[in-house]
Amino acid sequence: PRLRPLALLDAGQAMFRLDRFARRVEREEPWRTDRASESDSETFAAWIERNVYTQQVRRLLAVPCKTLWGAEPEELSLLYTGAYVRGAGGLNRLLDTPRGAQESRFVGGPNLVARRVAEELGDRVRLESPVARIEQAEHTVRVRTPTDDFLARRTIVALPPPLVDKIEFDPPLSAERQALNQRMPMGRLMKCFAVYPEPFWRDDGLSGEAVSDSGPATITFDTSPPSGSPGALLGFVGAAEADALARMSDAERREAVLEGFVRLFGPRAAEPDDWILQDWPAERWSGGGPVAYMPPGVLTDAGRALREPSGLVHWAGTETATRWTGYMDGAVRSGERAAEEVLAALD
Ligand SMILES: Cc1cc2nc3c(=O)[nH]c(=O)nc-3n(C[C@H](O)[C@H](O)[C@H](O)COP(=O)(O)OP(=O)(O)OC[C@H]3O[C@@H](n4cnc5c(N)ncnc54)[C@H](O)[C@@H]3O)c2cc1C
Incomplete structure (x- = not known):
């Protein structure tokens, strides 16, 4: 507005x-x-x-x-x-975009980071193998998936707290840690891309970046590739707007988001060549995004349990970061912190 x-x-x-x-x-x-x-x-x-x-x-x-x-x-x-x-x-x-969280994009997409790390790790990375149960003995921890069984001296769990709650722990986690897992909901965020032959909004002197209070996409960006072709508009649909979209059919979602794009960028936004909507809350192993957040009372009641190891189990994941919580940067920092904890414990 x-x-x-x-x-x-x-x-x-x-x-x-x-x-x-x-x-x-x-x-x-x-x-x-x-x-x-x-x-x-x-x-x-x-x-x-x-x-x-x-x-x-x-x-x-x-x-x-x-x-x-x-x-x-x-x-x-x-x-x-x-x-x-x-x-x-x-x-x-x-x-902000310059000097802010939205400054950079990965050429090829951010999942390249995970793919490249996985290449280096080779067959130590197990896909399609969700952890179902973690058992601790005095000096060992056993991690069970439906197909595998791993025995270790320490383990690092790098999941948002509400997803930790889906794993069975034996012995059970402390009451404080369980409260944390149960009282931190995942955010609700969807990401929509509309792809056009060219970034037509630039002809009208528009950047493609918008903040709108009428939605459903309340923040948009021009995510066209560096070559400038094709043109791509990205829209974020979050919270109440994501709840509303979740109740719609695929066709209704597309229509609602494109109507919003038309209000912002004119009639040419109505007919994209391609359209993708990523519904993160519907993804079983993500449960939403971009982060698990804290409603009132959780930080003071159970915040201490975020990073406090539970016996031989250490906690990582962006929610545990103290810098850039909720971002990839925070996730990497949390992994480094948890790895240092484990190395120190094994010394
Ligand atoms: C729409 C959207 C836009 C975003 N934009 C940005 C951005 O511009 N910049 C930025 O820095 N961040 C962004 N984020 C946030 C970023 O994605 C997170 O901060 C980051 O992915 C957190 O990393 P993580 O390793 O802590 O957790 P995750 O990436 O959530 O990784 C957890 C992994 O554990 C797996 N898993 C779940 N349950 C189990 C189980 N039981 N056993 C084994 N594995 C399991 C999941 O499949 C997942 O791969 C965005 C997120 C969303 C949803």
């Missing part, structure tokens, strides 16, 4: 205040932040209500939430929101 000057000022002061709040959050142990239980009992929506004065900016602040967490401001703990912003070095770094 076009922002009136007053709304622009309001957005600026709200972002300044949120960054100031985030800087006060303890990055490594947010539950130790001053008045942590107070801000963890509040939602981000309540903070918006108190700190934002115009209706337009209140609505606008919900837009990045839908994509950053796949959740509405009403679903997020304020303390958790602050910790997440702190971990990225400020709200602008989460939102």
